[in-house]
Amino acid sequence: MNEVALDLERLRQEIGEVPDPEVPVLTIADLGVLRSVEEVAGRVVVTITPTYSGCPAMSHIAERIAAVLDMHAVEGEVRTVFSPAWTTDWMSDDGRRKLTEYGIAPPHRAPAGDVLVAIRPPVHCPRCGSADTRLVSEFGSTACKAHYSCRSCSEPFDYFKEL
Numbered sequence: 001m002n003e004v005a006l007d008l009e010r011l012r013q014e015i016g017e018v019p020d021p022e023v024p025v026l027t028i029a030d031l032g033v034l035r036s037v038e039e040v041a042g043r044v045v046v047t048i049t050p051t052y053s054g055c056p057a058m059s060h061i062a063e064r065i066a067a068v069l070d071m072h073a074v075e076g077e078v079r080t081v082f083s084p085a086w087t088t089d090w091m092s093d094d095g096r097r098k099l100t101e102y103g104i105a106p107p108h109r110a111p112a113g114d115v116l117v118a119i120r121p122p123v124h125c126p127r128c129g130s131a132d133t134r135l136v137s138e139f140g141s142t143a144c145k146a147h148y149s150c151r152s153c154s155e156p157f158d159y160f161k162e163l
Helices: 008-016 058-071 093-102
Strands: 034-040 043-048 076-080 133-137 145-150 156-160
Touching (some): 043 058
Antiparallel strands (some): 133 145
């Protein structure tokens, strides 16, 4: 580790700005993939959680994080943890806004409290805001998205599925 006292909060902010390679308008902080940045036994340990266990973007994200550590001449490692499992509820409000502006409908939030049966609310079109949409396919451009179509403006769009 360099001789200058390391500002972990600043480092966390810079690491948090690493973009998601599948949805580049989102950062790993927006997604909630970045769990922690801490000093452990003189090394910086960055902990990340994948959006799902087979996410192909995680190796790229780990490489980008390592590049940030290298840029600061910081000795460290990237740890991937699977528990607790990532949920779309970890996504920031700013990330949800960015998705909408990018043309992807953000995931619904999980209902609060104990729920026996949840009725899925309608998916709103990110272009015109209409709730008059229809599911085209449970699988969109990536495994974490579904493909929808808007009946109001006739535009196709992805919906970031809630987990």
